[in-house]
Amino acid sequence: MSEKRTALYEKHLASGGKMIAFSGWEMPVQYEGIIEEHEAVRYNAGMFDVSHMGEVRIEGKDATAFVQHLFTNDIGVLMEGQVQYGMMLYENGTVVDDLLVYKYSETDYFLVINAGNIDKDVAWIEQHASAFNVTVTHLSDAYSEIAVQGPKAESILQKLTDFDLSSIGFFHFVDGVVIDGAQCLVSRTGYTGEDGFEVYAPHDTILKLWDTVLNAGKAEGLKPCGLGARDTLRFEASLPLYGHEISDSITPLEAGLGFFVKLDKTGFIGQEALKAQKATGLKRKIVGFEMEKGIPRQGYEVYAGETLIGTVTTGYFSPTLKKNIGLALVGIDYTSMGTAFEVKVRKKLFPATVISKRFYQKQYKK
Structure with missing residues (x-):
């Protein structure tokens, strides 16, 4: 089975990226070196191609109720423009996937899922959608995504937009931010333990932005970074990775992620299993x-x-x-x-x- 490639594949090769197979994709594991790229993000900034991640839109009258049913966290506390981390569970309490939920409105949510789980996740979501008045749209093929991470991420990206990036709070997003002349969805979540932004846009836009952002950040030490540094960075910050700290054989409570599981909210898939696990003790x-x-x-x-x-x-x-x-x-x-x-x-x-x-x-x- 041949691996898929992101729109930035040729850019990675041109930058000296060492390509590996990852979750069905051909992705750069490193360019200059994992240590150098790791330190760039900790002390300056790094840019990752994360276009392999999946995206799903949930729209309709029952969108909030449906996402609540799928998701361990409580989206009822979200304001429009906020992002929340949580998980989708099997009935036995183990993890289908961990994901981010972006709230546009009570009837419109944008879900970001893991690359290796896209097909499984979309099937899971569609399987449970039939009982709700919602439309599920699989958008993974429509978006590319870059993540600019590190203490200098804001100052670098700010050079390319008139939008005040400091106004985007942690775990918030704004759609329609114009970066280098193109409209983008920009969020501020990060997966490195550092400040940073995720930029979602059509493939041709991200293709142009890759070079533009690298040039804008050259003087501030911005480096292209691969999956190797992404893993060491998230690990130091004790952020879980599906297939490692959470999986279809590990529950969120066993992973120490109980903060993102609201056992007292209206029922979600796997809730009863986790209540039982908590009651009997891990x-x-x-x-x-x-x-x-x-x-x-x-x-x-x-x-x-x-x-x-x-x-x-x-x-x-x-x-x-x-x-x-x-x-x-x-x-x-x-x-x-x-x-x-x-x-x-x-x-x-x-x-x-x-x-x-x-x-x-x-x-x-x-």
């Missing part, structure tokens, strides 16, 4: 840990003595903290701060200690 949970020796990786086994107690969901040598750190799903008896266990790295066990998952203090716009 048997396992995601924890943060550090190691002095050995670099943890996804799938590595975690032991207490000779007992297998869990697996690593993500692990790296942290470019910012200069430490070997990881996230692991382990038995509940091993989740207290300071708990010691061992991680199996290439057939050898290395000591690890449970620490806070807040590896890096997020630098979002307040």
Whole structure:
């Protein structure tokens, strides 16, 4: 099966992007290098092609009720122009996908879903739409998207628009922002732990903006960034990745994402399963840990003595903290701060200690 390509594919090649297969797409994993790109975002700015993400529009009289039914968070508190993070669940409480919901109005919502889950998510949404007076429009093929992230993201993008970007609050969006002469949907969410913007527009617009934004940010250290740095950045900020910290076998409560699950709101799919899990108590949970020796990786086994107690969901040598750190799903008896266990790295066990998952203090716009 051949991988799909975004509109920016040739731009990546021209910039020296090293391409890999990711969630059915051919995407750049790095250009100059993961460490250099990671540090660009932490200290200056980086730009990512995230056109592989999926988009779905929910419109109609029952749009609010339908999204509430699908979604773990409570969109009832959203004002128009706000964005909210949450999940869609199976009946058993495990995760179909995590996503962002953009509220245009009570009858109009824009959902941003993960690239690897697009077909599954759209089928899930359409399957449950029949009981509601809504129209579901799959827009993934209509949009390209870039993410400009880092402390200098605003000053760089501001050069290309008369719209006051400082007026877009964290987890807010504005549709119709004119950037370099073209209308765009601009949001301020981020997936790196830094301030930043997402720009959605037709493919030809994003194709032009890629070069324009890079030129505008050259003096401020803006670099094109690949999926490698995107993963190390989101991991340091303890932001989950589908297939790692959440999946169709891990619930949001086990992932430590209970804040985004409103168990007291009107029923959503999977709600009863999570209520039951909370009532009986978790048997396992995601924890943060550090190691002095050995670099943890996804799938590595975690032991207490000779007992297998869990697996690593993500692990790296942290470019910012200069430490070997990881996230692991382990038995509940091993989740207290300071708990010691061992991680199996290439057939050898290395000591690890449970620490806070807040590896890096997020630098979002307040």
